[in-house]
Amino acid sequence: MPRRSVRRGTALALSALLLPVLAACGGSEDKKETAGKDTKADQKGSDSLVVYSGRNEELISPILEKLEKATGTKVEVRYGDSAELGAQILEEGKRTKAGLFFSQDAGVLGALSAAGMLAELPQKSLDKVDAAYRGSDRDWVGVSGRSRVIAYNPDKLGKGEKAPDSIHELTEPKWKGKIGYAPTNASFQAFVTGMRVLEGEDATLKWLKGLKANGKTYAKNGAVLDAVDSGEVSLGLINHYYWYEKVAELGEDKVNAKIHFLPGGDPGALINAAGVGILKDGGQGEAAQKAVDYLLSAEAQNYFAQETKEYPLAAGVTNTVKGLPALDSLDAPKIDLGKLESLQETLTLLQKAGMV
Known part of the structure; x- marks a missing residue:
């Protein structure tokens, strides 16, 4: 053509x-x-x-x-x-x-x-x-x-337990009702698009359904972080700078939530x-x-x-x-960011998963 x-x-x-x-x-x-x-x-x-x-x-x-x-x-x-x-x-x-x-x-x-x-x-x-x-x-x-990260509340994790190193862990039964995310938000949808490009439609849809079963939805990244900070949920999917802005505003000693940059080129570490x-x-x-x-x-x-x-x-x-x-210390997935254009396909998956 x-x-x-x-x-x-x-x-x-x-x-x-x-x-x-x-x-x-x-x-x-x-x-x-x-x-x-x-x-x-x-x-x-x-x-x-x-x-x-x-x-x-x-x-x-x-x-x-x-x-x-x-x-x-x-x-x-x-x-x-x-x-x-x-x-x-x-x-x-x-x-x-x-x-x-x-x-x-x-x-x-x-x-x-x-x-x-x-x-x-x-x-x-x-x-x-x-x-x-x-x-x-x-x-x-x-x-x-901006990097995607997992926000977590240390007080809501088990003794000696760490935040997950992969978004794939978020579908495990132990996290049911304990994860916050914002499915209608552009940054979440860009991350899902990246996951589709990296892992395919079927794997991404399966993961979305698992996340929906375990998660609570919010309108914005900031609301997700607030929910983690208050202990309403244990974990949240956000962009890194929301935590740093909150710390700059309130002081780190006034913020309960922490953030975890995912290793291993995980889809949840999209930059x-x-x-x-x-x-x-x-x-x-x-x-x-x-x-x-x-x-x-x-x-x-x-x-x-x-x-x-x-x-x-x-x-x-x-x-x-x-x-x-430092940016060059992060282990983000290797992806052509221009391929994040496929918004309609992402919306279709989100609808199939019952998220939007």
Whole structure:
């Protein structure tokens, strides 16, 4: 099949599935999103850059203000859910107003790449980030990373018992009623997508059914962590930075929960990336490229490390969070993050498992 036909089919499929996924599953990251909010995003000109941001306004607006000053380019932003904005970009096609797409999730970037919507990035930009956190077609790059972890309450574990080293242990009878998770959350769904890619549909569905039998559902990662901290559940599946944010706010001595980074390339140790891609039909390539380079700069990378407790992904910048393991010390599963685009298949499995 010709490449154009493949891309058109991908685009049609994505635009058809992303909004239903969003509607059925919520789809947003745990931090508060402002879906559909425009900040002068209906204008496009050579002296401005329109950013479609799947990262929330409260989190990202400070760094975009710094970007504006550093690059001398007027930045206009449309905030929303990453999947929703990805579908909108596909619907807009060559008429897109976006010059830069800032996604919370690598999977949506992978979907836009497969649809041929993103421009190839220069090698000097790509070389700043490890190949594991950039698109295999050279058209998107990660700017910050987050690891999936198991949160646990030591007081709820047996004497001498440790947190599980694999998500596969969570389906054991001893954990019945003791696990918290957020099935409608984007980060959980990205992890399930990764598990599907790594272990197949049947194995993942079996695991999901086992987790449902043992678990309690929550709306967000933060709620899962709170449940673990209070002892409502013994274990929880979350992103690492929720624990570090809670500790920064309250002090480690005031937080009962601990977190465990899983070894052995376990699917539960997925490291996902928030990243950016330049829309090749947005007509703002020069301004967008300046933005990409700024987001990979030491100033921006340190912002993500210090303010959001995520992993900076550009070479030469390390995390500054006390007690956070170095990124290269984590034993994450080997996976092409662009393949996390298959959201519809994940939703289907979640529905079969009775989770959504």
